Amino acid sequence: MLDWAIRESGFSRAEVAESAGADEAQLGRWLSEAGQPTLTAMRKVAGKLHRQLAVFLLPAAPKSEEVGVRFRHPIGSKYERPLTPDERRFLRRARRLQEAEAWLASQLEWDRPALERVSIDDGPEDVATRWRSRMRITIKAQKSWKTASVAFKSWRSELERAGITVVQFSMGSKACRGFSTWDERAPLVAVNTAWPDEARIFTLFHEVGHLLTRTDSACATDHLTPRAGDPTERWCEAFAAAVLIPSAALSDVSKVDGLAVLAREARRMKVSLRAMALRLISLRKASWPLYQSIPPAADAKHRGGAGGTGRNRAEIRTDEFGRRTTELFVAAVQRDVISRSQALDYLDIPSDAFERLAAATPVG
Numbered sequence: 001m002l003d004w005a006i007r008e009s010g011f012s013r014a015e016v017a018e019s020a021g022a023d024e025a026q027l028g029r030w031l032s033e034a035g036q037p038t039l040t041a042m043r044k045v046a047g048k049l050h051r052q053l054a055v056f057l058l059p060a061a062p063k064s065e066e067v068g069v070r071f072r073h074p075i076g077s078k079y080e081r082p083l084t085p086d087e088r089r090f091l092r093r094a095r096r097l098q099e100a101e102a103w104l105a106s107q108l109e110w111d112r113p114a115l116e117r118v119s120i121d122d123g124p125e126d127v128a129t130r131w132r133s134r135m136r137i138t139i140k141a142q143k144s145w146k147t148a149s150v151a152f153k154s155w156r157s158e159l160e161r162a163g164i165t166v167v168q169f170s171m172g173s174k175a176c177r178g179f180s181t182w183d184e185r186a187p188l189v190a191v192n193t194a195w196p197d198e199a200r201i202f203t204l205f206h207e208v209g210h211l212l213t214r215t216d217s218a219c220a221t222d223h224l225t226p227r228a229g230d231p232t233e234r235w236c237e238a239f240a241a242a243v244l245i246p247s248a249a250l251s252d253v254s255k256v257d258g259l260a261v262l263a264r265e266a267r268r269m270k271v272s273l274r275a276m277a278l279r280l281i282s283l284r285k286a287s288w289p290l291y292q293s294i295p296p297a298a299d300a301k302h303r304g305g306a307g308g309t310g311r312n313r314a315e316i317r318t319d320e321f322g323r324r325t326t327e328l329f330v331a332a333v334q335r336d337v338i339s340r341s342q343a344l345d346y347l348d349i350p351s352d353a354f355e356r357l358a359a360a361t362p363v364g
Helices: 002-009 013-019 024-031 039-049 053-057 085-107 124-134 139-144 148-161 197-212 231-244 259-269 273-282 288-292 313-334 340-347 351-360
Strands: 070-072 165-169 178-181 188-192 217-219
Touching: 002 024, 002 039, 013 024, 013 039, 085 165, 085 178, 085 188, 085 313, 085 340, 124 197, 124 231, 139 259, 148 165, 148 197, 148 313, 165 313, 178 197, 188 197, 197 217, 197 231, 197 273, 231 273, 259 273, 273 288, 313 340, 313 351, 340 351
Parallel strands: 070 217, 165 188
Antiparallel strands: 178 188, 178 217
16 A cells, blocks of 8 residues: 555655655565554655555555646756656545546536537637637626736636636646646646736636647646647647637737737736737737747736735635535535535535535525
């Protein structure tokens, strides 16, 4: 069990041994059953691997939890790397949630999401036009949003209405911007809260592109270059930019060659500088030097504010898992598909928080 848990985690044996105050040789003896760790050491190992201690008492390892997700970098990026242990942990968490949602949706007889399968040979502009028509958001409404936070919530709501589960995980700025995993009953997109809302919005639709092309992915923080050669990444970038910025929204814009004008147009549409630059380039209203001139600080999450009174656990989970997920679990409990305790376990909330969640979640 210990060997399986280490392999699934992505941590090296040296890192796991260090967490328990041991060396690799000692860990090797534990793995070969030539020695036994103390309870304290195993608790430290369990904490490092983000596993419950009881997992190590199972008679056999569970089936592999590996999600078929490819880490995608633009070709020409400075480095390639595997998924980090934290990324693997969040992928496991998302996959567990997705499997539960797919089963619940089946038991509740919810309709399968109508997500057409497309090829990267299909024009991203045409696919984006069809998707924009599904969204109940006009260009006028988009420009009227006061903040990017309002924009993100609005886009998220529309995707959830289309049957896509949208989760937000705090994975840190060194982790991927987002990932997606396909399931015909519970397609899922995850976005990293380390990035500002404008960047999250673009990631959201970039990952929808991966769902439509059925190319499960975890997308790097690297940026495209003029010669970036991964065709799937280029397609998803073009699709996302076209959904968020219809050509009609830029009909009054001519050539853009400076950051000030780029920033103005991005603010109008509540999108990131990079999303706007990519769209302008695709419409031949800007060139790659403009995209390359965007400073790294443009992606930094804005800090500040004195903060409010704080959110309760139910509000935090609703923000993390989204409306579709909470509605699904509340409906499943109300219709005796699962027990209340099972819902509490999956949503990781106390009993009183579930009451607040149910009261705030209308179920049709």
